[in-house]
Amino acid sequence: MRVITPIALDPTRRSSEATVFEQVLRRSVVGQYQAISAVVAIYQMYMAGLNAPGRPVGNFLFVGPTGSGKTRIAEAMAQALYGNVGAVVKIDCAEFQHSHEIAKLIGSPPGYLGHRETRPLLCQEMLDQAHTDKVKLTILLFDEIEKASDALWQLLLGILDKATLTLGDNRRADLSRCIIIMTSNLGAREISSLAKGGFGFAQKLKAVEEAHDEKINRTGTDAARRKFSPEFMNRIDKIVVFKRLRADHLAQILEIELGMVQQRILKASRDRRFLFTCTQAVKDFLLEKGTDAEYGARHLKRAIEQNLVAPLANLVASAQVRLGDFVRIDRTAEGDLTFTRELLGARGVNGWEPSSDIASMPPLTAWAARWTATP
Ligand SMILES: Nc1ncnc2c1ncn2[C@@H]1O[C@H](COP(=O)(O)OP(=O)(O)O)[C@@H](O)[C@H]1O
Numbered sequence: 001m002r003v004i005t006p007i008a009l010d011p012t013r014r015s016s017e018a019t020v021f022e023q024v025l026r027r028s029v030v031g032q033y034q035a036i037s038a039v040v041a042i043y044q045m046y047m048a049g050l051n052a053p054g055r056p057v058g059n060f061l062f063v064g065p066t067g068s069g070k071t072r073i074a075e076a077m078a079q080a081l082y083g084n085v086g087a088v089v090k091i092d093c094a095e096f097q098h099s100h101e102i103a104k105l106i107g108s109p110p111g112y113l114g115h116r117e118t119r120p121l122l123c124q125e126m127l128d129q130a131h132t133d134k135v136k137l138t139i140l141l142f143d144e145i146e147k148a149s150d151a152l153w154q155l156l157l158g159i160l161d162k163a164t165l166t167l168g169d170n171r172r173a174d175l176s177r178c179i180i181i182m183t184s185n186l187g188a189r190e191i192s193s194l195a196k197g198g199f200g201f202a203q204k205l206k207a208v209e210e211a212h213d214e215k216i217n218r219t220g221t222d223a224a225r226r227k228f229s230p231e232f233m234n235r236i237d238k239i240v241v242f243k244r245l246r247a248d249h250l251a252q253i254l255e256i257e258l259g260m261v262q263q264r265i266l267k268a269s270r271d272r273r274f275l276f277t278c279t280q281a282v283k284d285f286l287l288e289k290g291t292d293a294e295y296g297a298r299h300l301k302r303a304i305e306q307n308l309v310a311p312l313a314n315l316v317a318s319a320q321v322r323l324g325d326f327v328r329i330d331r332t333a334e335g336d337l338t339f340t341r342e343l344l345g346a347r348g349v350n351g352w353e354p355s356s357d358i359a360s361m362p363p364l365t366a367w368a369a370r371w372t373a374t375p
């Protein structure tokens with residue numbers, strides 16, 4: 001018999017797909033590392049084909065404060081898998097409060113009024129819509145489940161357990177390729193009050209921070225156990241408690257959101273694509289306007305829309321900016337935002353010819369550097 005030298009294996013190592021998946025999530029979701037590692041672990045399990053058969057790939061319950069990234073992470077997963085945040089199948093539970101609205105999810109029996117009118121949201125075609133030859137995983141989001149009706153709960157319980165669903169016309173939908181994410185702002189109040197007491201110089205100490213995280217986890221989990229039945233809780237693979245975002249998190253989110261505004265401008269106004277930059281004074285102003293204990297990053301987004309996007313939209317609509325312009329946004333000592341065009345629109349200058357294809361444009365940063373470097 002041949003003697004083989006034993007080799008120690010490393011079960012913590014991740015595949016390159018899982019690493020890329022994680023990187024995309026980390027780029028778009030700030031401060032919620034527990035949630036990211038939970039979904040990456042399940043993704044790795046799925047990629048290895050070792051997820052339990054006859055069940056969804058993963059059943060997650062995300063609880064915690066409003067505007068802390070619960071919905072965002074599901075969108076970011078769709079982005080990571082399919083390059084499109086819209087690839088998540090999203091059920092807003094608040095829209096299905098009444099039992100008869102369940103027909104929008106599963107369809108109505110043959111012969112009923114409305115049968116065949118629209119495709120039910122949970123039919124196989126809709127679930128598999130985003131699948132490609134390489135990726136056949138569905139991100140199925142039940143948002144704000146505390147608002148779900150009893151009928152929706154029953155439906156959910158069935159899905160979580162057996163990963164199948166009988167539709168109105170008796171066909172079956174198979175949900176065994178779904179990662180199911182349910183969100184709820186349960187525990188938000190308790191977590192917020194913990195956060196108030198928890199931060200100061202102590203946040204720098206890792207042990208203190210870990211103990212604090214632990215407390216937040218317990219608070220969120222307890223709130224879920226009080227509200228939801230054991231039958232439901234037993235079907236959850238992991239409860240992830242989202243933390244309230246801190247000022248440094250919001251500053252990072254601001255950078256991400258400004259990048260998204262830039263993308264929007266590049267996509268929306270084909271013949272007036274321009275770049276903008278904000279000074280630190282503007283960013284500080286937006287952070288100050290956008291910090292709100294109750295609504296988390298949602299409030300920041302609103303501040304960006306009101307103070308930045310709306311005036312930029314006016315500039316576009318009134319044709320004050322042209323293709324290739326560079327707009328600098330600053331703040332005066334009096335506190336007003338100023339918008340200055342620093343470089344004139346220059347079709348074809350600098351070797352960049354406008355193209356109808358956004359993807360063919362040079363990366364933004366390289367582009368911006370080149371533009372600003374030109375006298
Ligand atoms: N942790 C986060 N990282 C990055 N962006 C975030 C985060 N939390 C919230 N946001 C921003 O705020 C918006 C609202 O957050 P969302 O995920 O919908 O909140 P909720 O936790 O209530 O589901 C998101 O679309 C995103 O732009």
Ligand SMILES: [Mg+2]
Pocket residue numbers: 070071072143144183
């Ligand atoms: Mg949400």
